[in-house]
Amino acid sequence: MKWLKRFGIVLLIVLAGIQFIPSGSNQSSEVPSTDFVKAFNINEDIAQTLSNSCYDCHSNHTNYPWYNRVQPISLLLENHIEKAKEELNFSEFASYSTRKQKIKLKSIISQIEKDEMPLASYTIIHRNARLSKEKKEALIDYLNSIRRSL
Amino acid sequence: MNTMKKPMILLSLVIFSWGAFAQHDHSKMGHSGMESKKKDKSSVSSSIEVEHSKSVTNIIDNYLALKNALVEDNSKKAASSGKSLYDALSKFNISAQPKSNQKELGEIIDNASENAEHISENSGKIDHQREHFESLSTDLKDLIVLTGSDRTLYQTYCPMYNNSEGGIWLSETTGIKNPFYGSQMLKCGSVQQEIMVK
Numbered sequence: 001m002k003w004l005k006r007f008g009i010v011l012l013i014v015l016a017g018i019q020f021i022p023s024g025s026n027q028s029s030e031v032p033s034t035d036f037v038k039a040f041n042i043n044e045d046i047a048q049t050l051s052n053s054c055y056d057c058h059s060n061h062t063n064y065p066w067y068n069r070v071q072p073i074s075l076l077l078e079n080h081i082e083k084a085k086e087e088l089n090f091s092e093f094a095s096y097s098t099r100k101q102k103i104k105l106k107s108i109i110s111q112i113e114k115d116e117m118p119l120a121s122y123t124i125i126h127r128n129a130r131l132s133k134e135k136k137e138a139l140i141d142y143l144n145s146i147r148r149s150l
Numbered sequence: 151m152n153t154m155k156k157p158m159i160l161l162s163l164v165i166f167s168w169g170a171f172a173q174h175d176h177s178k179m180g181h182s183g184m185e186s187k188k189k190d191k192s193s194v195s196s197s198i199e200v201e202h203s204k205s206v207t208n209i210i211d212n213y214l215a216l217k218n219a220l221v222e223d224n225s226k227k228a229a230s231s232g233k234s235l236y237d238a239l240s241k242f243n244i245s246a247q248p249k250s251n252q253k254e255l256g257e258i259i260d261n262a263s264e265n266a267e268h269i270s271e272n273s274g275k276i277d278h279q280r281e282h283f284e285s286l287s288t289d290l291k292d293l294i295v296l297t298g299s300d301r302t303l304y305q306t307y308c309p310m311y312n313n314s315e316g317g318i319w320l321s322e323t324t325g326i327k328n329p330f331y332g333s334q335m336l337k338c339g340s341v342q343q344e345i346m347v348k
Contacts, residue, residue: 099285099292100260106281
């Protein structure tokens with residue numbers, strides 16, 4: 001049993017130690033001109049839906065949950081957000097080439113349609129990020145009209 | 151009088167535009183002589199000429215392999231062709247191209263690479279691969295118009311794809327084998343444009 005005790009102590013020390021790693025800071029206070037909502041003059045309802053359901057991972061501004069202050073959760077979240085932004089960053093959307101905007105919108109729409117996004121692992125905690133049937137349809141219609149106008 | 155005028159103007163416009171269109175076709179035929187005349191008899195509705203170039207040989211090879219994998223509904227093969235295409239795209243030398251085209255080429259290669267990457271990473275999700283393949287096909291067409299090609303290609307159109315908004319792909323033959331639907335609807339589509347090499 002001695003080793004188990006030792007292991008427990010080491011684990012505690014490590015866990016305490018990593019708390020000193022600063023937690024995530026994907027919180028740009030400025031909304032850039034390349035932001036999707038700003039550049040495309042998105043209506044308020046849709047903007048709210050995007051903000052609730054997408055922007056936490058796919059923009060330069062995350063509304064962090066309380067547990068983001070706990071390591072190693074913060075590190076995991078940071079890594080996840082970084083990957084998500086590489087795939088799609090609404091804050092930089094207007095800087096994409098038109099051909100890229102088109103395929104991005106197409107992918108956004110099809111992933112919302114198939115309920116692949118927002119991620120189930122995200123909506124299970126962020127209940128207000130879930131898309132009701134009505135919200136989902138409104139969002140898809142709206143995004144499709146933008147896609148066709150490109 | 152006024153009510154009569156409108157249809158007359160419309161009619162003359164139609165006649166005029168038809169005349170202009172026919173003339174347009176003639177000049178194309180003159181360019182490449184007998185061969186294109188023969189082909190005009192088939193279902194090919196229009197044609198364009200691009201420069202002869204070997205700079206995109208590898209890209210076209212891998213694009214066509216990818217297309218044929220999708221025709222066969224083979225998602226795994228599509229993924230591996232997507233990877234080879236991604237590699238071929240990353241080797242494309244933009245700086246060797248005319249300066250005036252470099253910005254657009256940069257955007258095309260960038261987008262095509264991202265599409266190819268998605269295709270390579272989504273083995274087993276053939277619908278997702280096909281979505282990116284459609285965007286990729288437009289990239290390839292635009293690329294070839296700017297850089298040229300080493301072979302004749304056919305731009306083929308499927309009006310049903312993408313909720314009936316339609317989509318194009320490039321093929322090495324005029325025979326229709328639909329990569330968007332595979333065995334589900336293999337024959338859907340028609341050749342829209344012949345892309346010939348000067």
